[in-house]
Amino acid sequence: MDALIEFYTAQPFWIWLALGVLLLAIEAAFSTEWLLWPAVAAGVVAVVTALGLPLGGFWGQTALFAGLTVLATLLSRRLIQRVNPSDAPDINARDSRLVGQRAQVVQAFVDGRGRVFVSGAEWPAEIDGAAPLAGESVVVESIDGPKLKVRAA
Structure with a gap:
């Protein structure tokens, strides 16, 4: 412990730099999003002590x-x-980014149910009112579990 205290009094820069690097390494390993700013603060303190400013x-x-x-x-x-x-x-x-996007009907709607293609995937869909045919466009109104609620475009 005496060696660490002696090292700190001689070069506090290295202690703060080591703390900053350690915090940054933990942040990089675990992505906590809480240790980035303490790591930056330790780096700033290391620079300030290296410049010899009285703290x-x-x-x-x-x-x-x-x-x-x-x-x-x-x-x-x-x-x-x-x-x-x-x-x-x-x-x-x-899923929430799908709302408002245009989708293409890939399976015709029967009794208000069909399948649509949107954002690179095929989804089961429901529609109220007139049933569009395969190949027509619809707009995604909302998401209900694994199904999309759509309306005619």
């Missing part, structure tokens, strides 16, 4: 690290909300 020793560096972590995390959340608003469909929610 008041270990406690000043720790306070800077904590403050930068909180600030970066809060700012990143605001940026993410601005870039990816919550009302936009999730890129991984394929």
Whole structure:
């Protein structure tokens, strides 16, 4: 332990850099999305200590690290909300992205049920009203489990 304390007092840059790299490695391995900003904050503290700016020793560096972590995390959340608003469909929610798209009827509707092709896949579909024939276009209105609700285009 004495060797670590002596190493820290001689070169605090390496301790902060190692902490940043460790946090970044854990983030890369597990994709937690929570350790990226502490890793960046540790890197900034490492650069500040390498430049020799007075921070008041270990406690000043720790306070800077904590403050930068909180600030970066809060700012990143605001940026993410601005870039990816919550009302936009999730890129991984394929089903919700189908609403509003045109689909082609591949199996004629009988008693309001048929099959349509949309977004590279064939789906069972239901329609109220006039039944379109195979080859005609319909528009996806909603998703009900594994079935699409469609309307005539």
